[in-house]
Structure formats: C-alpha cells, structure tokens
Amino acid sequence: xLAYTFFIVxxxxxxVFLFLEGFDFGVGMLxxxxxxxxxxxxxxxxxxxxxxxANEVWLLTGGILIFAAFPAWYAASFPSAYIxxxxxxxxxxxxxxxIEYRSKRPSERWTSTWDSLTFATGLLLPLLVGVFWAxxxxxxxxxxxxxxxxxxxxxxxxxxxxxxxxAVVVYSIAHGAVFLQNKLDLSWKSRLxxxxxxxxxATLVLMAGFxxxxxxxxxxxxxxxxxxxxxxxxxxxxFVAQRAGRSLLSxxxxxxxxxxxxxxxxxxxxxxxxxxxxxxxxxxxxxQAAASxxxxxxxxxxxxxxxxxxxxxxxxxxxxxxxxLKREEQPSETY
Numbered sequence: 001x002l003a004y005t006f007f008i009v010x011x012x013x014x015x016v017f018l019f020l021e022g023f024d025f026g027v028g029m030l031x032x033x034x035x036x037x038x039x040x041x042x043x044x045x046x047x048x049x050x051x052x053x054a055n056e057v058w059l060l061t062g063g064i065l066i067f068a069a070f071p072a073w074y075a076a077s078f079p080s081a082y083i084x085x086x087x088x089x090x091x092x093x094x095x096x097x098x099i100e101y102r103s104k105r106p107s108e109r110w111t112s113t114w115d116s117l118t119f120a121t122g123l124l125l126p127l128l129v130g131v132f133w134a135x136x137x138x139x140x141x142x143x144x145x146x147x148x149x150x151x152x153x154x155x156x157x158x159x160x161x162x163x164x165x166x167a168v169v170v171y172s173i174a175h176g177a178v179f180l181q182n183k184l185d186l187s188w189k190s191r192l193x194x195x196x197x198x199x200x201x202a203t204l205v206l207m208a209g210f211x212x213x214x215x216x217x218x219x220x221x222x223x224x225x226x227x228x229x230x231x232x233x234x235x236x237x238x239f240v241a242q243r244a245g246r247s248l249l250s251x252x253x254x255x256x257x258x259x260x261x262x263x264x265x266x267x268x269x270x271x272x273x274x275x276x277x278x279x280x281x282x283x284x285x286x287x288q289a290a291a292s293x294x295x296x297x298x299x300x301x302x303x304x305x306x307x308x309x310x311x312x313x314x315x316x317x318x319x320x321x322x323x324x325l326k327r328e329e330q331p332s333e334t335y
Contacts, residue, residue: 002300003290006069007273009303011266013065015259017058018129018168020314022258023251024052025169026176028095028122031115033173034180034191038111043325045099045118047183050321052099054314056092061307068299072146072289073273079148080140080155081132088128095121126172127165132156134164134210137218137268139275139283146274146284155277160213167206167261174199174238175254181247185324196247200239207257208232211264219268227267230260 027048035041067074078085094117102114135156141149148155177196181189211228218224234257241250269275273289276282290296 002293002296003069003286006065006290006296006299006303007266007270007286009307010062010065010069011262013058013062013307014133015262016311017055017062018126018258018262019175019255020051020055020058022126022168022172022175022254023179024048024055024176025122025126025172026174027180028118028176029173030176030180030192030195031122032119033195034188035115036188038108038115040188041111041115042103043184043186044180045102046325047180049099051314051317053096054317057310059092061310065299065303069291069296070273070286070289071291072284076142076146076148076284076289077136077140077274080150081135083154084128084132084156088125088132091121091124091128095125122172123169126168130165130168131161133262133265135161136274137214137265139277141278142274142276142282142284143278144282146282146288149278160217163206163210163213167203167210170199170206171203171235171254171258171261174203174242175251175258178238178242178247178251178254182251183324196242196250197239200235200242200250203254203257204232204235204239207235207261210261214264214268219264224264224267227260227264231257231264234260 027044031041031044035044098114098117098121102111102118105111135158138156138158138160140155143149174196177192177199181192181196184192208231211231215224215228219228234253238250238253238257241247241253270286272283272285274284276284291299
C-alpha cells in the first residue's frame, strides 16, 4: 500500500515542481523575449527573485523520493538519461549564476551575456524535464532483472518525448507571461499580452496533441481518457481566461493543466514505474521497484513532516511577497 501511495506522492511533487518552476522557466525566457534594456530584464528577474531558488527544492525532492522509495526504478532509468540529466544539473548551476552574477559588474556586455544564459537555461530546463518524463512513458530497454541494456545514453529521446518536452517549454512561456502580468505594475508590461495569448494557444494545441497520443498509444482506459480531457479543458480555459483579461485565473488554470499533465504521465505508467521496450514481460512494476516496507515507513514519516512544512513555508513566502513591482521600484541603473 505504501508503494502505491509514494507513486502518487511522487506525481504530486513533480506537478508542484512544474507549476512553480514553470513560471520561473518562462520568466527566464521572457527576459530576452520581452525585456528591451538591461534595467527591464532586471525588473523581470526581480519578479521571481525571492522564490526561484526555493522552487528548485521540489526537483530535489522528486529525485530523492524516486531514489528512496523506488531504488530499482532509479537504478534502471537514470543510467539511460545520464547525458540529459547531467545537462539539466549543469543548466541549474548556470541559471543560478546568471541570475546572481548579472548585476555584479557595470558592463552591458557582462549583463547581456548572463541574460542570454538565463534565456538558454530557461528554455533547456523544461525541455529536458518534459523529454525525461514522456520518455519514461514510452519506455527504455531493460531486461528481466530491471537493468538498462541500451546501447545509447539517449534512450529517452523519441518523437513522443520530444513533443512532451516542447509542450512543457511552451507552457512555461505562457505560465511565465501570466505570472508577470500579475506581478508587474509597469507601462511596458503590455508587451507580455501577445506572448501570453500566443503561447497559451500553442500550449493548448501541443498539450491536446500530446494527450491524444498518450491515450491512443499508452493509456486507452477510462482514467487515461478522463485525465486527458482535464488537460485539454484546463489549458483551453486558461487560454480563454487570458484572452478575457483574467490573467490570475489563467495562472491557476495553468496549474490545473500541468498537474493533469503529470497525472496523465503517471496514469500511463501504472501499474509500472518503467516499461521495457525489449519485452512487456520485463516491465518494472511498482511493487517490484519499491523499497522494503521498513524503508517506506521511515520515508513516510519523513515525508509527512517535511512536505507539508515546505508547502507551508512557501505559501507564507508567496503571501508576504505578494505585492506587485511598481514603476518607482524599477532599477534606474543602465546595466
């Protein structure tokens, strides 16, 4: 029972990660897409300044839970994605440096370089996460013992996983744009509206295509169809709300949509944690991959204390810093 509970908890943690870091990634890309001067790009980054590093906690939590609750899943899947995951870690480091270091020297070239790296990492991070999870649904070559047997470290990459990665990138742009619409109180924030509209529409199209593909190829049961419907309806409603000028509602509807997206991933995996492309009989199931009952019990106690604590702290942090960035708070420096 605990194994199935942790399967759901991991889905929840990764959903929270994509909801919170989704707008961080989007803001990172929008620094270049919307910001025309170093000062404007600095203001855009200030919108996520108090929270972006705390949001990364959910990525670490999601990875640790897979390692601790399902060691066989971790052992089989992570070797197949060494290069993408190494690139993900590298992007996280570069993003942190780009945000923190951009203002350390009064040089336009210096600031512009770091802003370009913020854009690049904002693009690559959601792409890598989307490819990783969609590739998980597609499956990788594992044998009867649950060991990775592929000849390449790119086993997660295929047409289906690339579509999932692109969908998460476009969602991040739309999510970041509606976040900034609610966070900024500046005359030039009107530039965000076209990005929110077009990216919202593209998100709806890509997520609908991904959901249909998932249902047809991996999850044709009633639950899979219902969840796919929720994905499409949520992103359609988010797009309609944005077009109607209700950006805050659109922001929360994006959250429902990305949560349903991850639910769709895990519903397609169930009752497995990792399908085998070698033979269906080699699929790694939840029970086979789970840690011992004792280990799961200890982990459950830790999770019951830790996860609500992190959620409470972050909710308090967002509430305290809920105000908008106003004109007088925009940096006046040139770089």
